[in-house]
Amino acid sequence: MKTPIPPAPKRRLGQNFLCDQNILRKIIDFIHPTAGDFFVEIGAGTGALTALLTPHVARLIAVELDADLLPYLQNIPDITLLHSDIRKVDLCEIRADGKIRVTGNLPYYISSNILTSLILQRKCIQDMTLMFQEEVAHRITAPPSDPDYGYLSVITQYYCNIRKGFKINKNCFVPKPEIESRVLRFEFRTEPAIQFEEFASFLEKAFSQRRKKLRNNLLRALPIPAPSLDRTFDELQLSQDVRAENLSAVQYEKLILRLRT
Numbered sequence: 001m002k003t004p005i006p007p008a009p010k011r012r013l014g015q016n017f018l019c020d021q022n023i024l025r026k027i028i029d030f031i032h033p034t035a036g037d038f039f040v041e042i043g044a045g046t047g048a049l050t051a052l053l054t055p056h057v058a059r060l061i062a063v064e065l066d067a068d069l070l071p072y073l074q075n076i077p078d079i080t081l082l083h084s085d086i087r088k089v090d091l092c093e094i095r096a097d098g099k100i101r102v103t104g105n106l107p108y109y110i111s112s113n114i115l116t117s118l119i120l121q122r123k124c125i126q127d128m129t130l131m132f133q134e135e136v137a138h139r140i141t142a143p144p145s146d147p148d149y150g151y152l153s154v155i156t157q158y159y160c161n162i163r164k165g166f167k168i169n170k171n172c173f174v175p176k177p178e179i180e181s182r183v184l185r186f187e188f189r190t191e192p193a194i195q196f197e198e199f200a201s202f203l204e205k206a207f208s209q210r211r212k213k214l215r216n217n218l219l220r221a222l223p224i225p226a227p228s229l230d231r232t233f234d235e236l237q238l239s240q241d242v243r244a245e246n247l248s249a250v251q252y253e254k255l256i257l258r259l260r261t
Contacts, residue, residue, distance in 0.1 A: 001177050004046045004047075004072055009111065014035045016105075016173040016174070016175060016176075016177045017045055017046060017048065017050055017173060017174050018049070018105060018131075018172055018173055019048065019152050019172065019173065019174050020168075020169070020172035021175050023168055023172050024048055024049055024052055024242060024257065026162050026166065026181060027049060027103075027129070027131075028049075028052050028053060028056070029055070029127045030129060030165050030183055030185070031101075031103055031164070032054040033053060033057050033103075033177065034056070034057070034059070035056070035058060036057075036058050037056075037057040037058055037059075037101050037104070037244060038057070038058055038059045038098060038099075038100050038101065039053065039057050039059065039060045039061070039100070039101050039103060040060075040061045040063060040091065040094065040100050040101075040102050040103075041053070041060060041061070041062045041063065041102075041103050041104050042087075042102065042103070042104025042105075042114065042130075043063070043064060043065070043086070043087045043104050043105055043106065043107060044063065044064045044069075044073055044104075045060035045064065045069055045072070045083075045105070045244055046069055046072035046073070046074045047062070047072050047075075047076045049103070049105075049178060050062050050073065050079060051076050051089055051214055053103070054076065054077075054078050054079050059080065060078070060079045060080070061075075061079070061080045061081075061094060062080070062081050062082065062084060063082045063083065063084055063086050063089060063104075063164055064081070064082070067082070067085075070083060073077045086104075086117075087110075087113065087114060087247065088119050089117075090121075091121045091124045091125065092121060092123070092124040094124075095124065099124060099125060099126040100124055100125055101125075101126050101127055101128070101129075102107055102118060102124070102125055102127070102128040102129070103128070103129045103130065104128070104130055105130075105131040105181075106130055106131065106132055108132075108133045108136065108177070110138075111132050111133070111136050112136065112152050115130070115152070115156065116138070116152075116155065116200075117155065119155065119159050119160070119188075119196065119219065120196055121155065122159060122188045124171040125188065127185065127186060128185070128186040129165075129183065129184070129185050129186075130183070130184055130186065131168070131181050131182070131183050131184075132181060132182060132183060132184065133177060133180070133181050133182075134179050134182050135148075136169065136217075137164075137180060137182035137203060138183075139152050139251075140153060140157075140162065140184065141153070141154060141157075141164055141184070142247055143144055143250045144245065144247060145245060145246050146245075149245045150207055150210070150244075150245060151203050151204065151207045154203055154224060154247075154248075154249050154252060155196075155200060155203060156173075156186075157248075158189075158192060158194075158199060158240055158247040158249035158250075158252065158253065159188060159189060159192060159196070160186040160187065160188055160189065161186070161187045161188075161189060162184055162185070162186055163184065163185035163186075163187075164182070164184060165183035165184055165185060165186055166183055167180055167181070167182050168180060168183065179246055187219070192253065193257060194255060194256055194257070195255060198256070199252070199253075199256065202252070202256050203244075203252065205218060205221035206218065206219060206244040206247075206252070207224065207244045207245075208220075208221060210242075210243065210244060212243070212245070213240065213241055213242065213243060214238075214242050214244045214246075215229060215230070215233065215240050215242075222259070232255070232258050232259060235258065236251070236255060236258060238251070238255070
């Protein structure tokens with residue numbers, strides 16, 4: 001089946017349509033859908049992945065923001081079409097009696113925002129198989145001290161176990177993006193010790209000035225005396241010269257929990 005491509009893809013919406021049938025089937029294999037699954041697809045576009053996925057699952061809700069693409073999706077049988085911005089969709093309301101599996105090709109310009117909004121709704125989600133441009137995928141999976149390791153890396157790695165999937169050549173898309181893409185699988189950890197709002201707020205303070213020492217950023221942002229913070233750093237065996245990008249997600253958890261006391 002040939003993937004339909006709109007006559008004028010909208011750059012402002014980050015539209016790059018995956019049109020390689022072999023890659024689409026490879027994504028289906030990576031998702032590994034089962035007959036009882038309830039899926040939400042983000043940015044269903046013209047339905048290239050949608051049409052292949054829906055025969056394998058119990059229910060599929062295709063979320064699409066662009067009204068001009070809805071006619072393409074309306075031709076696909078056995079799906080529920082939702083014309084909306086995924087960031088405004090309450091997944092827990094969509095399915096109150098079970099968990100949802102999520103998939104989609106996330107627009108580059110809001111991919112980080114969408115990912116964090118999904119993490120906030122993790123209690124309603126079984127897993128997520130998402131496609132990102134390669135540079136965003138690297139930011140998500142980067143290890144501590146990597147130049148691309150930052151807020152997004154820590155917040156995602158703290159709440160998710162991430163499986164790095166395959167790379168997708170930019171020639172598989174229309175229009176062709178500037179860089180390649182990658183598929184990632186996310187499964188949520190057993191509820192971590194720190195809730196999202198607290199963890200995110202702390203990380204924003206920690207990474208407020210990347211070139212500065214973590215100690216200085218925290219002293220500037222938190223109501224804590226320098227001797228108390230220095231003592232905590234010593235107890236956790238953290239150098240006072242360490243920067244925000246040098247700590248793992250687990251080290252951040254220990255630091256936050258210790259500063260609570």
